Amino acid sequence: EKQPCMPTHPQKPLIIKTGVQFTTKVRLLVKLPEVDYQLKVKTTFDKDLPPGRVSRQFFILTNNTKVMDIEDYSNGCLSVEFRHLLKEKKYINGTKGNEGLLSVTEELHSLSFEACFTVQGLTIDLETCSLPLVVISNVSQLPGGWASVMWYNLLTDEPRNLAFFGNPPRASWSQLSEVLSWQFSTFAGRGLNKEQLTMLGEKLFGQHASCSDYQVSWSKFSKENIPGKPFSFWMWLDSILELIKKHLLPVWNENYIMGFVSKEMERALLKDKEPGTFLLRFSESHLGGITFTWVEHGDNGEVKFNSVEPYTKNRLSALPFADIIRDYKVISDGVVPENPLKFLYPDIPKDEAFGRLYNSQPSKVHPYIPSTLIPISEMRSNASTTPRSCQSPEPPMTPGEFDMLNEHLCFDIDTMSSPYSE
Amino acid sequence: EKQPCMPTHPQKPLIIKTGVQFTTKVRLLVKLPEVDYQLKVKTTFDKDLPPGRVSRQFFILTNNTKVMDIEDYSNGCLSVEFRHLLKEKKYINGTKGNEGLLSVTEELHSLSFEACFTVQGLTIDLETCSLPLVVISNVSQLPGGWASVMWYNLLTDEPRNLAFFGNPPRASWSQLSEVLSWQFSTFAGRGLNKEQLTMLGEKLFGQHASCSDYQVSWSKFSKENIPGKPFSFWMWLDSILELIKKHLLPVWNENYIMGFVSKEMERALLKDKEPGTFLLRFSESHLGGITFTWVEHGDNGEVKFNSVEPYTKNRLSALPFADIIRDYKVISDGVVPENPLKFLYPDIPKDEAFGRLYNSQPSKVHPYIPSTLIPISEMRSNASTTPRSCQSPEPPMTPGEFDMLNEHLCFDIDTMSSPYSE
């Protein structure tokens, strides 16, 4: 009868950070006849939770009781909005209830709302509760918490299975890929296309022609590290989402970032293009990095690929990405620096693509000479110091595969509309 | 009989930020005979303060009572250390006690410590209190608070004149300049020399041959804005101190930053130097900025001065200052970029001075081409767009003044030893 709205984090509901306010709203969906008394709602955190179920206990620091009010804008329903603060209980001596296998972001909690009223001598108790909640103490835990919220809501319809992560089910790749694309379209304004998802699938499963039937375990998704890397799949993907949100929104929304492309694919795509053709790709080796790779022809006509050291949030906050692309220069042995980036893959002239996004700041501080930072790479033309990988052999693919991939990987700018386009 | 040590802020004692822990220590300087009972000390904030004296009231959120203990390391004195949190009292309806003329950083408070013990049937009350304290709620108020602490401790010996800023005395320039130099030597490792102080004095008083007799009012020091600028003298100076602390420590400690030089003086100094001679100076127009000015000769032999747009903390955190000096380039109409900085004033070859401070980071992220940011200015050789001030007339000084100043302004690297030199 009552429908609780969820506590809201900045865009991430169902995650509560201790010591930071969150709001909840409870609405009474039935209209009560002639209510001229006050209807009080009481909030309880982890009401009647079986002991030992969670390892940490929390309590609401603020007023947990409030009177319902008629919503002004809507149809006269009763509702109440709380603004709460959560704090961890200090388990005085001894062993916070164990359940030590689960990490804090897998530990599910819930908020309960209770009200009681009397009509015609009849006492009626109302009670409702939230979907499972994750409680964190630092924003650094937010990605992990959000992974849990996604996994739970993707894989169960149970409203309150707090033991979910005791034995979490697997997700099929078709389910998961949809959710991942969702994340990008919700938080960055543009989802993932088929080719990008294919690369992500291959990252999880290895090279398989079709992985839509594959199952991903919770652990593989967000707990265990990618082989050879110090982070899990989701941590990596989320770091990219954050990078886009903070530094790449317009470029992402214009669909100029291919982003998720394997290095093999990248070369296959650039191989036959005009020298100076480049594409933008997220780093697979570091969290939250973006790089560009361009193709050029060596002295004896062979194809060479170069990728710049990935830009991370620190660099990008000193210099917007579009400006990096505009100003990037390579110096070879003292020759006049030149910008090697000419065409955004497949063949869009750089300035045509990025022109609107440049950040021309002539900065007229009068007595001073304006100055800016420009990104630069120094290369010895000496072959021995040329990055080795640029000369590595062609990717192991058949020509047929090439063609197919090539066909699928062209940008389709009009397929998804962007809320950020101007 | 008890000597309280002051609450410590990060390097700034006597300033307390609400909601942030501070520590105090009280020591009993007399040895008590045969004390086998516990001596409790109680802390009170603003004990028996006359009402209306302050506009804000605070209270100690944490335990305010603790038992004294024998100090292990020293001579067996009793002492106790508190770790406190301060919070503002919510003045329920009505007018926090006024005194509206004073800003929060001028409002002085105090901590009292009390203890009581009985010896041979005789009850003895002990009480002591701190020097005046400033309470702030955000670090943005720290410079203002520190100005108050400096002014108070410079100009009075009274231990507890909480009304000090009702009518604050003036400081003589000789007193004040000493304190300012102190700030730099305490917080940045190297104080201010005579020439630097002279420039600061002129900033406060205008051009006066000797300003050591001049009096500075509290308002002129830290409350009223410098004419034509949106900040006061101290806010400006403190912004520079912060810039040094965070981004310029080694360069400052090597005495490579002349820093406080008027533009007139700067030209007088550079005028006859080798082209490419430069000096480092703090911005007078913006908070926390540093620039370099170099001299060069125009086509028809006239002397030209150029100053780069000042670097502020944002830019400097993307690129260390020494690297900026190393890599700075000017592009004129597509000509090969060149670094115009050759000699640090008076004639130290750039790399000899800054070589050790360069931050050579080849960044071997293997498959990638290393990239770095370099600072660059673009100049049209077209005279109409050359910054106007570069062609302004010579400073209004007599040749005699020149000589004197020139003589005084050479760097004396060995005069002050630097705690940061390696």
Add this chain to the structure above:
DNA sequence: ACAGTTTCCCGTAAATGC
């Protein structure tokens, strides 16, 4: 509307617990 002041809270660093 506005300026001075406080609150809010992210994000890094340090501390703590296990």
Add this chain to the structure above:
DNA sequence: TGCATTTACGGGAAACTG
């Protein structure tokens, strides 16, 4: 000792409050 988690708090921005 190392990893997981929490605490601490600077710093930018929003919210407050006369």
